[in-house]
Amino acid sequence: MARLLARNEVLVALVIVAFCILASLSDPRFLSLPTLTDLLRSSIVMTIFAVGAMLVLISGGIDVSFTAVAAFTMYVTAMVLNAAMPWMPWWGALLIGSAVGAGLGAVNAVLIAGFGLPTLIVTLGTLSVFRGFMLTFVGSRQITTLPPGMREFGRMMMLRGTNADGSFYSLHGAFLITVAVVVVTWAILQKTMLGRAIFAIGGSVESARRIGINVRGVQAFVYIYVGALAGLAGTVHASMARVANPFDLVGSELSVIAAVVLGGARLAGGYGTLTGTLLGVALIVLVQNSLIVIGIPNTWQSVTVGLLILLGTGLPAWQAQRHAARAP
Amino acid sequence: MADFITLSGVTKTYAGITALDDVGFSIGAGEAVCLAGENGSGKSTLIKILAGVEQPDRAEITFNGARQGVLTPRLSADAGVMVIFQDFSLFPNLTVAENIAFSAELGAHRRIHSAARSRTIARAALERVGVMLDPEARVETLSVAHKQLVAICRALARDARLIIMDEPTTALTDREVRGLLGIIRRLKADGVAVLFVSHKLAEVLEVCEKVVVLRNGAKVVEGPARDFDAASLTRHMTGRDVGDAPAGALASDAPVLMQVRGLSRAGAFHDIGFDLRAGEVLGISGLLGSGRTALAKALFGLVGADAGTITLGGAPVPLGDPLAAARAGIGYVPEDRLTEGLFLTQSISRNVGVGRLDAHGGGGMLDLTALWAEASDWLARLRVKAPSVEAPVRALSGGNQQRVVLARWLARAPRVLVLNGPSVGVDVGSKAEIHDIIRDLARQGLGVVVISDDLPELIGTCHRLLVMKDGTVTEMLAPTDTDETDLAHRLAS
Numbered sequence: 001m002a003r004l005l006a007r008n009e010v011l012v013a014l015v016i017v018a019f020c021i022l023a024s025l026s027d028p029r030f031l032s033l034p035t036l037t038d039l040l041r042s043s044i045v046m047t048i049f050a051v052g053a054m055l056v057l058i059s060g061g062i063d064v065s066f067t068a069v070a071a072f073t074m075y076v077t078a079m080v081l082n083a084a085m086p087w088m089p090w091w092g093a094l095l096i097g098s099a100v101g102a103g104l105g106a107v108n109a110v111l112i113a114g115f116g117l118p119t120l121i122v123t124l125g126t127l128s129v130f131r132g133f134m135l136t137f138v139g140s141r142q143i144t145t146l147p148p149g150m151r152e153f154g155r156m157m158m159l160r161g162t163n164a165d166g167s168f169y170s171l172h173g174a175f176l177i178t179v180a181v182v183v184v185t186w187a188i189l190q191k192t193m194l195g196r197a198i199f200a201i202g203g204s205v206e207s208a209r210r211i212g213i214n215v216r217g218v219q220a221f222v223y224i225y226v227g228a229l230a231g232l233a234g235t236v237h238a239s240m241a242r243v244a245n246p247f248d249l250v251g252s253e254l255s256v257i258a259a260v261v262l263g264g265a266r267l268a269g270g271y272g273t274l275t276g277t278l279l280g281v282a283l284i285v286l287v288q289n290s291l292i293v294i295g296i297p298n299t300w301q302s303v304t305v306g307l308l309i310l311l312g313t314g315l316p317a318w319q320a321q322r323h324a325a326r327a328p
Numbered sequence: 329m330a331d332f333i334t335l336s337g338v339t340k341t342y343a344g345i346t347a348l349d350d351v352g353f354s355i356g357a358g359e360a361v362c363l364a365g366e367n368g369s370g371k372s373t374l375i376k377i378l379a380g381v382e383q384p385d386r387a388e389i390t391f392n393g394a395r396q397g398v399l400t401p402r403l404s405a406d407a408g409v410m411v412i413f414q415d416f417s418l419f420p421n422l423t424v425a426e427n428i429a430f431s432a433e434l435g436a437h438r439r440i441h442s443a444a445r446s447r448t449i450a451r452a453a454l455e456r457v458g459v460m461l462d463p464e465a466r467v468e469t470l471s472v473a474h475k476q477l478v479a480i481c482r483a484l485a486r487d488a489r490l491i492i493m494d495e496p497t498t499a500l501t502d503r504e505v506r507g508l509l510g511i512i513r514r515l516k517a518d519g520v521a522v523l524f525v526s527h528k529l530a531e532v533l534e535v536c537e538k539v540v541v542l543r544n545g546a547k548v549v550e551g552p553a554r555d556f557d558a559a560s561l562t563r564h565m566t567g568r569d570v571g572d573a574p575a576g577a578l579a580s581d582a583p584v585l586m587q588v589r590g591l592s593r594a595g596a597f598h599d600i601g602f603d604l605r606a607g608e609v610l611g612i613s614g615l616l617g618s619g620r621t622a623l624a625k626a627l628f629g630l631v632g633a634d635a636g637t638i639t640l641g642g643a644p645v646p647l648g649d650p651l652a653a654a655r656a657g658i659g660y661v662p663e664d665r666l667t668e669g670l671f672l673t674q675s676i677s678r679n680v681g682v683g684r685l686d687a688h689g690g691g692g693m694l695d696l697t698a699l700w701a702e703a704s705d706w707l708a709r710l711r712v713k714a715p716s717v718e719a720p721v722r723a724l725s726g727g728n729q730q731r732v733v734l735a736r737w738l739a740r741a742p743r744v745l746v747l748n749g750p751s752v753g754v755d756v757g758s759k760a761e762i763h764d765i766i767r768d769l770a771r772q773g774l775g776v777v778v779i780s781d782d783l784p785e786l787i788g789t790c791h792r793l794l795v796m797k798d799g800t801v802t803e804m805l806a807p808t809d810t811d812e813t814d815l816a817h818r819l820a821s
Contacts (some may be wrong), residue, residue: 038498069347190441192439192441193439195440195441196422198417200422200430202421203419204417204418204419206415207418210411210417211434212401269421270421271421
């Protein structure tokens with residue numbers, strides 16, 4: 001039992017269950033399909049971000065630039081498609097978004113894998129540069145008329161209906177994109193040597209180099225893939241919001257990383273599971289959207305998130321420490 | 329026996345300094361060879377050349393009689409030359425199975441990972457060494473000996489024909505070394521050759537056919553292992569006799585410096601009592617788990633004690649308080665200097681100076697000039713070999729690192745020095761010099777407590793020996809009344 005509790009996943013799942021019980025006690029309507037679809041909708045973009053952030057953490061790095069990549073991508077994609085390719089279908093828009101994101105990720109890849117610079121410093125730098133470049137040279141005004149492809153995607157629902165009490169619910173089609181991202185990333189991490197190499201370099205770069213893993217290649221893949229995910233997330237975000245606001249997204253990177261860390265990924269690298277990451281995202285989204293339901297004012301949101309991080313990462317660390325102290 | 333690998337005329341220079349000069353020898357299939365040499369003798373360079381990591385200036389290397397051109401890591405690995413580095417180069421976050429199978433899978437150019445295939449590969453390799461480990465265990469949870477085993481299995485999984493082991497016994501206990509020797513015998517019977525590379529080889533001599541000794545980049549001797557023993561190996565490695573002259577007699581009127589009475593700690597040691605006189609070197613030995621390490625730490629307050637007293641020069645020393653112990657004049661050099669004794673990335677002078685911050689810190693400001701002058705003085709007195717006192721301690725050899733720790737304490741002018749494993753991971757030449765320092769300190773009137781399981785070291789430096797077993801002192805001996813075999817017997821019985 002104690003060992004089970006030491007796992008972040010179990011801890012986070014328990015907190016989620018406790019939260020839901022509290023919420024349904026104070027508002028019986030909480031446990032309903034509309035709540036679920038609302039929460040799922042809110043977690044679509046964050047999950048894509050989180051999967052990327054987790055991949056970077058596993059490889060032993062940290063990426064804080066993904067929100068800037070996403071904002072840059074959605075803005076530029078919307079602008080370019082409006083101006084040059086209004087005929088582009090929705091899937092084409094998503095592909096272009098991913099490609100733009102991958103291109104920006106390649107900038108990180110060159111600096112990190114190519115020049116061997118520290119990941120936090122590089123991505124802090126590119127966060128600022130991407131954002132500043134977009135606001136200064138590309139534009140800083142909202143694009144309210146999205147290209148037709150993105151508008152079409154924005155209207156896509158995979159599920160819609162009316163409850164017995166007349167409340168309306170729907171689940172956005174982008175949810176399937178998120179599912180696909182999770183499945184593909186799972187397959188890469190668990191079923192390919194490349195994925196195992198990502199874990200390996202997170203465990204020990206020097207060991208990886210010695211047994212012949214192409215460390216730079218693996219790192220380059222990680223940052224380009226994460227860039228592509230961020231670009232995809234940005235395009236999805238703009239489509240769902242039906243506006244490309246260049247001031248969106250940037251600023252949310254820390255809550256994404258918080259979700260991933262809550263889910264058990266270690267900042268030191270080598271550890272992280274998709275289950276944990278999904279649970280971490282679920283908890284953060286719950287807190288961000290439903291805190292009011294259990295009677296905590298929304299202004300306490302960030303305090304709650306902070307306490308959850310301290311508890312969720314501190315408890316396992318404290319238990320590990322006590323365990324180590326007991327050993328001779 | 330057919331030679332698996334032959335080397336001749338291996339020469340390598342770095343920026344004008346000759347690291348290897350015309351070195352040559354051969355290793356047969358299923359043969360174990362000792363490559364001995366001190367730090368800086370060229371051993372590491374030779375390993376790197378065999379692994380294809382470094383290119384020699386000149387060399388003739390054959391694998392199975394086939395002349396090799398330029399070696400690359402991939403070529404060496406494909407030929408079955410596997411290096412097990414001292415740190416084992418494992419992935420702590422991955423399972424045993426995956427660690428074992430990873431390089432084999434890379435070697436087979438696989439792109440798809442299969443956990444089942446990894447387990448099969450791992451089981452086959454574990455079976456070859458005859459040890460069962462849980463393939464699903466994470467490597468970070470394993471003991472050092474088991475990690476080494478995983479590293480050996482990984483080499484086997486990649487069809488190793490020659491396993492090069494860098495300092496294989498440094499981190500192992502005696503029992504684990506015996507386990508390793510058993511595995512090596514199995515490998516040899518299996519046709520796998522082994523090259524031990526170390527400065528501490530006496531314990532692996534019994535499984536070796538041949539010994540090659542390097543000194544200053546040149547081969548000084550090569551011959552069948554049965555012609556060597558610890559003393560002759562040392563002589564060849566250092567080029568001089570570094571036998572330890574036993575400590576002279578202690579003046580009979582030497583005053584008692586430290587008194588320990590009834591010192592106990594539940595589960596660690598019980599009712600320990602001894603006197604330490606000025607100028608005396610007191611040795612404490614015992615097997616792992618005998619309580620010697622806990623006792624050493626308790627003397628310096630790093631581990632609390634439930635009962636008992638320590639007095640120094642008549643004044644009681646508070647228990648369980650390292651700061652108070654240091655103020656009272658006790659110094660402690662830890663067993664694992666890398667994690668407990670040094671700030672590895674900081675400069676040498678800072679590492680020495682950190683012990684003297686209070687002395688030079690009057691009025692809230694540090695007198696840096698005096699601090700550095702004192703640090704440099706001690707570094708010179710202990711003959712620390714370093715390019716500069718500003719170099720990071722990490723860059724130093726084990727022997728020099730140990731001297732830096734010593735210098736830090738000596739600068740505080742302690743009255744009692746507790747040395748826990750003073751020569752662990754230090755090469756033979758430096759070891760003898762550290763022993764000289766210990767004898768010298770004692771002559772100056774310090775009381776020195778040496779905790780060690782290096783029996784020649786204890787016999788060679790101490791005036792008296794305490795033998796610990798199950799947390800109590802079972803015997804007190806004079807080193808003149810015992811020898812290595814006798815002492816080993818007393819420890820184990």
